[in-house]
Amino acid sequence: MSANLAALLYLVSGILFILALRGLSSPETARRGNLFGMAGMAIAIVTTLLAVDLDGASIALIVGGIAIGGGIGAVIARRIPMTAMPQLVAAFHSLVGMAAVLVAAAALYAPGAFHIADELGNLKHLSLFELSMGTAIGAITFSGSVIAFAKLNGNMSGAPIILPARHLLNIAIGVFIAVMIAFLMASAGEAKLAFWLITLAAFVLGVTLIIPIGGADMPVVVSMLNSYSGWAAAALGFTLENTALLVTGALVGSSGAILSYIMCKGMNRSFISVILGGFGEDGSAAADEGPKGNVKQGSAEDAAFVMKNAGKVIIVPGYGMAVAQAQHAVKEMADVLKDEGVDVAYAIHPVAGRMPGHMNVLLAEAQVPYDEVFELEDINSAFSNADVAFVIGANDVTNPAAEDDPGSPIYGMPVLQVWKARTVFFVKRSLGSGYAGVENPLFFRDNTMMLLGDAKKMAESVIKALD
Amino acid sequence: MEVVDPVIFRLAIFVLAVFVGYYVVWSVTPALHTPLMAVTNAISSVIIVGALLAATATATSGGGDPNGAGFSRGLGAIAIILASVNIFGGFLVTQRMLAMYKKKER
Numbered sequence: 001m002s003a004n005l006a007a008l009l010y011l012v013s014g015i016l017f018i019l020a021l022r023g024l025s026s027p028e029t030a031r032r033g034n035l036f037g038m039a040g041m042a043i044a045i046v047t048t049l050l051a052v053d054l055d056g057a058s059i060a061l062i063v064g065g066i067a068i069g070g071g072i073g074a075v076i077a078r079r080i081p082m083t084a085m086p087q088l089v090a091a092f093h094s095l096v097g098m099a100a101v102l103v104a105a106a107a108l109y110a111p112g113a114f115h116i117a118d119e120l121g122n123l124k125h126l127s128l129f130e131l132s133m134g135t136a137i138g139a140i141t142f143s144g145s146v147i148a149f150a151k152l153n154g155n156m157s158g159a160p161i162i163l164p165a166r167h168l169l170n171i172a173i174g175v176f177i178a179v180m181i182a183f184l185m186a187s188a189g190e191a192k193l194a195f196w197l198i199t200l201a202a203f204v205l206g207v208t209l210i211i212p213i214g215g216a217d218m219p220v221v222v223s224m225l226n227s228y229s230g231w232a233a234a235a236l237g238f239t240l241e242n243t244a245l246l247v248t249g250a251l252v253g254s255s256g257a258i259l260s261y262i263m264c265k266g267m268n269r270s271f272i273s274v275i276l277g278g279f280g281e282d283g284s285a286a287a288d289e290g291p292k293g294n295v296k297q298g299s300a301e302d303a304a305f306v307m308k309n310a311g312k313v314i315i316v317p318g319y320g321m322a323v324a325q326a327q328h329a330v331k332e333m334a335d336v337l338k339d340e341g342v343d344v345a346y347a348i349h350p351v352a353g354r355m356p357g358h359m360n361v362l363l364a365e366a367q368v369p370y371d372e373v374f375e376l377e378d379i380n381s382a383f384s385n386a387d388v389a390f391v392i393g394a395n396d397v398t399n400p401a402a403e404d405d406p407g408s409p410i411y412g413m414p415v416l417q418v419w420k421a422r423t424v425f426f427v428k429r430s431l432g433s434g435y436a437g438v439e440n441p442l443f444f445r446d447n448t449m450m451l452l453g454d455a456k457k458m459a460e461s462v463i464k465a466l467d
Numbered sequence: 468m469e470v471v472d473p474v475i476f477r478l479a480i481f482v483l484a485v486f487v488g489y490y491v492v493w494s495v496t497p498a499l500h501t502p503l504m505a506v507t508n509a510i511s512s513v514i515i516v517g518a519l520l521a522a523t524a525t526a527t528s529g530g531g532d533p534n535g536a537g538f539s540r541g542l543g544a545i546a547i548i549l550a551s552v553n554i555f556g557g558f559l560v561t562q563r564m565l566a567m568y569k570k571k572e573r
Contacts, residue, residue, distance in 0.1 A: 010516075013513070014484070017510045017513070018487055018488075020506055020510060021488075021491045021495065021503065022491050022494070024495040024499045025494045025495055026496060027565070030502065030568070031565045031566070034506060034558060034561050034565060037509060037510055040510070040513075041513060044513050045516070045519070048520065049519065052519065052523040053523065053525070055525075058522050058523040058540065061544040062519060062544075064544070065518075065544050065551060066551045069547065069548040069549065069550065069552040070551045070554070070555040071555075072548075072551075072556070073552040073555030073556030073557070073559065074556070074559055076552070076556045076560075077555065077557075077558075077559035077560040078563070080560060085560075088505075088556075088560065089504050089505060089508060092505075092508040092553050092556060093508065095512075095550070095553045096508065096514065096549075098549055099512070099515070099517075099518060099546040099549045099550045100514055102518070102521070102542040102545055102549070103514060103518055103546050106524070106538075106542040106543050106546070109535040109539050109542075110521065110524035110538070110539030112524070112525075112527055113520050113524035113536070114517070226504055226508070229508070229511050230507070230511055232514075233511045233514050234481060236514060236517055237481070238474070238477055238481070239517075241477065242516055242517075243480060244513050245513055245514060245516060246477060246480050246481045246484060248510050248511055249484075249511070250485040250488050251484060251487070251488040251492075251507065252488075252508075252511045253485065253488070254485050254488035254489045255488060255492045255504075255507050258492045259492075259500060259503070259504065262497075262500075350497065355500075356501060357497060357498060357501040357504075358501050360498040361501045361564050361567070364564070364568045364569070367569065369569055369570055370569065371570055373498060
């Protein structure tokens with residue numbers, strides 16, 4: 001295959017990737033978009049195989065590698081529970097990062113295979129710079145994603161780990177990496193040790209960057225690492241002079257950056273403060289005795305009675321609902337209410353769940369139709385017309401202190417205005433504070449009734465009481 | 468005028484693609500942000516192209532280093548496995564998620 005034809009096919013592949021993301025603008029076009037993505041990948045792989053000289057050994061490596069990796073991937077994709085999606089995505093990011101490191105190393109050791117060597121077999125300065133960036137960003141993505149995976153999967157505590165002088169340490173590692181890149185370039189690629197030192201330092205940097213970031217900020221971290229994996233791919237796209245890789249890297253890089261921005265806005269945190277970490281380290285210190293007041297407790301029967309006679313019920317699910325595996329029971333409860341003629345809608349906060357859009361997937365899995373599920377800005381004005389807000393597994397995202405108490409740590413965060421509904425039912429295990437360690441004054445409002453108990457059992461008792 | 472370095476063209480493609488990405492991703496509905504992350508994961512594994520080149524390195528590819536090609540092949544093979552996990556896992560899990568999004572029955 002001529003190099004020009006190959007380049008054109010890589011362009012086609014890049015365009016198919018753009019269409020794959022474009023399809024996600026609506027659930028109706030998303031499935032077709034995903035097929036475009038698969039087609040783009042197939043074109044990129046086949047084009048590459050047609051452009052290189054294959055021998056028996058390399059065919060064995062390629063077929064074997066794709067069979068092993070593809071098999072593992074297919075099994076994981078089929079088995080993974082939807083609640084574990086954030087960990088899975090973090091794990092996948094780490095693989096992209098590691099692949100980038102390996103490809104960069106291979107390019108350094110066999111530049112001829114990548115068509116980046118000059119007549120003497122030496123690497124160009126620019127190529128060395130690109131592959132150094134590729135390995136550095138890839139290595140940060142790898143070790144950072146491993147930490148994020150461990151935190152999300154519960155192998156590691158979600159609490160921030162604060163190293164002494166950590167900002168200074170990170171800057172020092174960054175400077176070291178920059179010096180080593182300069183050294184590698186000056187040696188025209190002969191100083192292979194410098195390459196490995198860059199990679200090693202970047203592995204360490206990935207760890208030191210992510211460990212001080214608390215569990216509550218993990219959605220931002222996962223999005224950010226998504227972005228990094230894109231930039232790593234783009235850096236190698238320059239080295240390989242490959243349009244598909246360049247375009248994909250740019251798409252993924254901007255996608256992750258936008259998702260990080262949306263997550264930060266949903267928590268009213270600045271991106272910088274998330275990156276610097278440490279949030280949640282003194283969460284328990286804020287346990288002052290404020291204006292507590294009385295808590296009204298209700299039973300499943302009370303909730304069933306009020307909701308049966310309501311015109312409009314808005315369900316506010318949070319991650320707690322998913323942890324209790326209550327989404328199916330909640331959906332069943334909503335179905336019974338709909339049969340009674342009640343208008344049911346779901347309200348989703350941007351940071352509900354552990355990653356962007358996580359709660360939507362969990363509801364979709366429970367077969368909740370997506371046109372009953374609304375985002376914060378689309379439904380917030382509807383609470384004042386609702387008879388009931390049914391909060392299950394959410395807490396901080398319904399906290400009125402975010403709007404009216406400038407002293408609250410979550411002041412300024414956009415919240416679902418559930419208190420504007422005539423009655424609020426709040427399903428909760430106990431009267432403790434939420435993930436961010438902040439007291440919720442909603443519990444003490446006159447129109448709030450607490451339903452204390454396990455989310456799944458409570459939803460099931462409500463269903464029973466509705467009959 | 469002198470000839471423009473091809474690197475500049477690649478940079479142009481990259482910069483324009485960042486803009487395309489910016490507008491396309493903002494138009495993604497928030498309900499599909501999780502599938503978005505899964506599919507971006509899958510497509511960023513197009514880095515497998517580099518892994519394939521590494522796995523097909525030959526004795527002349529290594530420059531002055533006689534062991535370069537063998538080492539490159541080994542790295543390439545591992546990278547192919549990692550990227551394949553991501554490609555198959557990413558696209559299939561996205562497909563599984565998207566299949567769950569259903570409209571109200573009327």
